Amino acid sequence: MATGKYPSGIAILYPLVKFRTIKIPIPITAVAKTSGVRLWTARTNAIAPRRYDLRLRPDLAACAFSGSAAVAVAVSVPTRHLVLNAAELAVDGSSVRFQDLVPSEVVLFEEDEILVIGFDQDLPIGEGVLKMDFTGTLNDQMRGFYRSKYEYKGESKNMAVTQFEAADARRCFPCWDEPSxxxxxxxxxxxxxxxxxxxxxxxxxxxxxxxxxTVYYEESPLMSTYLVAIVVGLFDYVEGSTLEGTKVRVYAQVGKSNQGKFALDVAVKSLDLYKDYFATPYPLPKLDMVAIPDFAAGAMENYGLVTYRETALLYDELLSSASNKQQVAITVAHELAHQWFGNLVTMEWWTHLWLNEGFASWVSYLAVEALFPEWNNWTQFLDETTSGLRLDALAESHPIEVDINHASEIDAIFDSISYDKGASVIRMLQSYLGAERFQKALASYIKKYAYSNAKTEDLWAVLEDETGEPVKDLMTTWTKQQGYPVIYAKLDGRDLHLEQAQFLSDGSSGPGLWIVPITSCCGSYDAQKKFLLKGKTDKVHIDGQNAGGEKSENCWIKLNIDQTGFYRVKYDDELAAGLEKAIKAKKLSLMDKIGIVEDSYSLSVARKQTLTSLLRLLNAYRDESDYTVLSHVTSVCLGIDKISVDATPELCRNIKQLLINLLLSAAKTLGWDPKDGESHLDVMLRSLLLIALVKLGHEETINEGVRRFHIFLKDRKTNLLPPDTRKASYLAVMRTVTTSSRAGYDALLKIYRETAEAQEKSRVLGSLSSCPDKDIVLEALNFMLTDEVRNQDAFYVLGGISLEGREVAWEWLKENWDRVLKTWPSSSLISDFVKSTVSRFTTEEKAAEVSEFFAGKTKPSFERALKQSLERVRINARWIESIRSEPTLGQTVHELLQHEL
Incomplete structure (x- = not known):
């Protein structure tokens, strides 16, 4: 194989002229910098693959593979060149043939991952077969065709696994590696x-x-390259079948197959549910799901062979927590939704990634709500909405539909915008159109574009045809522009005045303008109003006895009922006071209680309201006992605690005590020990509250956690420390560890080394760096670099770093940056390092220091994460300035504490 320049005169796709096919008689080295996104045939379909016949021979001992490809290619215009994708492959130039034609050159342009095959004559019009042999490496980067390690009978072994999304099929075989x-x-x-x-x-x-x-497989239906999958290793499996007779299996390491039974049950029921919801049968003759020890993402929806992290697929009744059980259900339902929304109907290009991920996220909650209604899953969906709102309030966010100008940029949009905001605007649209009309329209969309590709506009067109509603005009404002609005609500007599402005966490207002589905109710959920806010301002006439200044406890007005809309609301003082009373009087739905506290917190961060008012609002939740609400209240409390350390050191202890008091009543009611007959949500709430109290420094909780840990060490089989309270106990131990008294740290390391369960390993890793002792934090970070920690699990350690250890972590990252960049090249993993170390800071000076370090070091894989992290630092710095200037904060904290006494 040669390296060099594109032959002059080759027709390529040139992004700077909006993908028009043009002749550019200039060297490839001048063009490659801007042409590495889409192949030159992408818009013309002049040359397109029809069928791949692939033969692969993985050598697990040598960590290598060899292969051959025979690709049926349709040629519809005269050309002397075939241009396809290849990366980290050695193509045997002497083996390349197109029909009987021998190429004059075979050139791989490594930087742009493009393989050019040139001939001395035009290729024949029609369908021909391109043949070639190639070799590659089973890499350790968890992408392409890679190796994963596992233990079998005390011996370390390799398995071979593929992970091709977004653009890594080219690392396994030469191909046209684009979804269309x-x-x-x-x-x-x-x-x-x-x-x-x-x-x-x-x-x-x-x-x-x-x-x-030699294993031969049936030919697949039409599908994109990123969905091809291969797994080779030692496995056991459990098996079931759908009502239609489709065989479903869950594969796991030998000895772990029983842990796949829960996921199997969810999978079988989800396939039956989706068949009815999409009005289309599952398209393939089987479905396999495999737990992979080394896996960069959570799971991957490969057609008919879905791969997962072990923690995302396996569940053990004795060793796994309730939250892990829930996560397995959601993840399985998400990946199986992709078999229709993503695999059967595939996005035309990565700009439309959200069509895959947003819909799969939304539909997964629909499925799990049907399977486990006692989990109150749609209320828990607001976790996704909250995540999307927080990220999209950054100036360094991006639209749902984002232009992709190079393959290296694709991974960076696998984020909360594509997933969580995407899912949330779908929920908003379903609420606006109605569930039945929406379902019928989706089924029509699936049937129309089955085995094909679609753009966002194609979905809007079907929804408009089916419902008669202006879906395109409405939804374009949410998918093509970045951000979302805050609705300012002010009551004047019986008129509610509304004004929208783009909400940004830095306190500024952007230029965005949306068509906003507004819902409202006054004093009761019985009478609700719905309308579209199409301009910057509007007003609503409030009907009913409770409107217009009546001072009863029923005098409240709530916008964005059950948080179906992707926007925030800023109420005037009168309306805010009414809602606070309604919370205390338990008049509001769980979703609305969540929405109010989340909006208030974000408005405080953006300096649109005071921390003083936020603390008063939180006091209204002191009698709350529901998990779904308290999970958000707890998150807000921990956010306040972290900022108060830097903002008001003199008030920090009192604020901390105020937050502890807010959570303590519910925690004492639940206690440490599980109770017969308690609900799934109560089990999750116990874990949530104990962990929060440990993080807030509640001595009684910490001491009890340490006590139970020492008993657990003496007898690991004791029920005194079940999986759901284990993390709280581990964190409690690490709060007491110092360099001179490190027995707890060493004991946790021993547990980590002796367990074979991925969930238990993740619990330990997430605790090790939570220590206040900086030397111990450094030791935990260095432990992460050893062979004892899988690369996929680094984010657990990074996510646990204590506030006291943030400076140590930053210095560690600077010293180890080159090694980190080499070891974790995947954008999602390298971004974790940046976000976890940078976002914890709260000063402009630190932001400047970070910017200086990364000057000249940024790459597309983490550039967006870096910009977002720096923006968060600056937002925190401004929030701190605002908090310090609040004249009544100290007095309010004192009053609230005294009131509790």
């Missing part, structure tokens, strides 16, 4: 005889050749 180039795939694998070999389709036959076997 759908083709059929027929795979053949040569693997050791004793191993399980899985792919998207069922195996048709096996041939044994000594220690090896």
């Amino acid at each position: 180039f759908k083709a059929k795939f027929k795979l053949t694998l040569e693997v050791p005889l004793e191993l399980v070999a899985l792919s998207n389709m069922p195996a048709t036959k096996e041939e044994v050749h000594g220690p090896l076997k």
Whole structure:
């Protein structure tokens, strides 16, 4: 294989002229910098793959693979060049043929991951077969065709796994690696005889050749390259089937298959549910789900062969927590929704990623709500909405539909905007259109674009045709522009005046203007109003006896009922006081109680209201006992606690005590020990509150956690420390560890080394760096670099870093940056390092220091994460200035504490 320049005169796609196909007789080195996004045939379909016949031979001992490809290619215009994607592959130039034609050159442009095959004559019009042989490495980067390590009978072994989304199929075989180039795939694998070999389709036959076997698979339906999947290793499985007879299996490491039973049950029921919801049967003859020990993401929806982190698929009744059980259900439902929304109907280009992820996230909650109604799942959906709102309030956010100008930029948009905001605006649209009309329209969309590709506009067109509503005009304001509005609400007699402005956490207002579905009620949920706010201002006439200044406890007005809209509301003082009374009187829904506290917190961060008023509002939640509400109240409390350390050191202790008091009553009611017959949500609430009280420094909780930990050490089988309270106990231990008294740290390391359960390992890793002792934090960070910690698990350590350890973590990152960048090249993983170390700071000086360090070091894979982290630092700095200038904060904290006494 040669390296060099594109042949002059080759037709390529040039992004700076909006993807028009043009002839540019200039060297590739001048063009590659801007042409590495989409292949030159992408807009013309002049050359397109129709069918891949792939044969792969992974060598697990040598961590390498070899392969051959025969690709049926349709040629519709005269050309002498084939341009496709390849990366980190060695293509045998002498093996390349197109029909009987021998190429004059085979050139790989590594930086742009493009393979150019040139011929001395035009290729024949019609369908021809491109053949080639190639080799590659089973890398350790959890992308492309890679290796994952596991233990079997005390011996370390490798398995071979694929992870191709977004643009890494090219690391396994040369291909047209873009979602719009759908083709059929027929795979053949040569693997050791004793191993399980899985792919998207069922195996048709096996041939044994000594220690090896050749496995042949059915040809797939049309699908995108990023959905092709292969897994080779030692596994056990559990099996079930849908009502239609589709075989479903969950594969896990030998000895762990029973932990797949819960996910299997969820999967079987989800497939049946989605078949009815989308009015389309599951398209493939089987579905396999596999737990992978090393996996960068949470899971991947490969057609018919879904891969997962172990923590996202496996559940053990004795060893896993209630929150883990819930996460398994949500993740399985999410990935299986993709079999329709993403795999059967695929986005046309990564600009429309949200069509995959936003819909899968939304539908997963619909499925789990149907399967486990006692979990109150739609109320928990507000966790997703909150995450989307917080990220989208940054100036360094991005629209749901974001232009992608290079393949290296794709991974960076797998974030809370594509997932959580995407899902939330879908919920908003469903609420506006009505559930039945929305479902019918989605089913029509799936049928119309099955085995094809679609853009966001295609979905809006179907929804408009089915409902007669102005869906495109409404939703374009939410998908094509960044951010969201805050609605300012002011009562004047019986008229409620509304004004919208783009909400930004830095306190400024952006230029955005949205068509906003407004819902409202007054004093009761019985009578609700709905309308579209299309301009900057409008007003609503409030009907009913409780409007216009009546001073009863029923005098309250709530906008954005049940938080179905993706926006915040800033009430005037009179309206805010009414809602505070309604919370105390338990007049509001769980969702509305969540929305009010989340809006108030974010408005305080943005300096649109005071911390003083936020603390008074929080006091209204002191008798709350519901998990879904307290999970948000707790998050707000921890956010206030962190900022108060830097903002008001003299008040920090009193604020901390105020927050502890707010949570303590519910925590004491639940206690440490599980109770017979208690609900799933109560089990989760116990864990939530104990962890929060430990983080807030509540001595009684810390001491009890430490006591239970020492008993647990003597007998690991004791029920005194069940999985749901274990994390609180581990954190309590780490709050007491010092360099000179490190027994607790060493004991946790021992637990980590002795357990084979991924959930338990994650609990320990998330605790090690939470110590106030800076030397111990440094030791935990260095431990993360050892072979004892899988690269996928680094974010647990990073997420646990104590406030006292933030400076140590920053210095550590600077010293180890080159190693981190090399070890964690994936954007999601490298972004975790940046966000976890940078976002904890609260001064302009630190922001300047971070900017200076990264000057000249930024790459597309983490550039957005860095900008967002720096923005958060500056937002915190301004919030602190605002808090310090509040004249009545100290007095209010004192009054609230005295009131509790």
